[in-house]
Amino acid sequence: MWAGLSPGAAPEVTGPVTADYDFRVGLPDARLFPYDVWRPLIARELRLSGTGAVGYGDPVGHAGLRAALARHIGLSRGVRAGPDDLLVTTGTQQGLDLVGRVLLEPGDRVVVEEPGYPPARLPFLAQGAVVTGVPVDAEGLLVDAIPPDTRAVYVTPAHQFPLGMPMSLRRRTALLRWAWRHGAAVIEDDYDSEFRFGGRPVETLQSLDRSGHVIYVGSFSKVMMPSLRLGFLVAPAGLRTALRTAKYAADWHTAVATQAALARFVDDGLFARHIRRMQHTYAVRHRIVVGALTGRFADLAEPVPSAAGLHVTAFTRGPLADPRALAARARGARASGVAVHTLAEVAADRSARPGLVFGYGSISAPDIEPGLQRTLGEPREP
């Protein structure tokens, strides 16, 4: 059942990189992580474990962390959840795996976005599901194109991966109505929307859902760092017991010291401070990327409008509209020290429209324009 599946972007974003200009997608700026405040929090929790004060934890997660997170996502994203609605995971990937285990039977159909996030398909395929790509347009997933026998729909409404636009309110409402009519589940992957750059955020599917069809999946990979392997999910009450059992079966619980340290980090206001600081940093980088693509490089690239997250996708045009020319240019850029990916490389859909994905989590602001120039070639004369 795994045959023919390319995990796509996943292997590319792991491991050290030695590029002069790092546009890899999906990575936050590890240089700006607040190690000085995180280190004593972790040390304290490990010391407590060492005294035997802490043993095995609850599969649903650390109670203090669940309470802190419920408050945080209520305030920041309008997610309607109490601590008992939350389950702490080792990241989105585990969240999707647990959801797949409790929802799917072999042969069930799961719809994913096309182009979309390749790793999301793996846990569904592992359950023997049939994974069907449904195209997205400027408003998000084409709800009318979802096959009627679909059991679950996986979407990235806040910041579509990899294109970057938000799902419109009209499309969100249509998706929820569709799920309700067909008795299907909607899996909402909200992976990087803490970082917003203007505009009013559209309500999450979870907060719009009145019939208990949405499972909301969150991650700390962007807002903290991916190697922590921390995330959470918010599920309707009817799935809670099954999810708890699935988590228990999978790995009993996520590391207690990390959860407890994060709970303190949130409760002491350090998390909010870190988000504010990174929000400012990424807003500057987002503005520089979009400004250069719509200005100096407008003959070669057309960025997809986006107002959140850690990457901007641009369709390529002119000499780079040809997929072979684009692939050659990307190879050339990599050979000359730029870590950058084409849209086809990060999306499961190899026939994606020619484009490039510019992650700005790991590149400093002054390096952005020279990096774009080395990637795209000489811009037109002003």
Ligand SMILES: Cc1ncc(COP(=O)(O)O)c(C=O)c1O
């Ligand atoms: C669409 C999407 N969802 C989720 C994640 C985060 O996954 P995890 O929490 O497993 O690190 C990423 C990371 O790049 C992503 O692009």
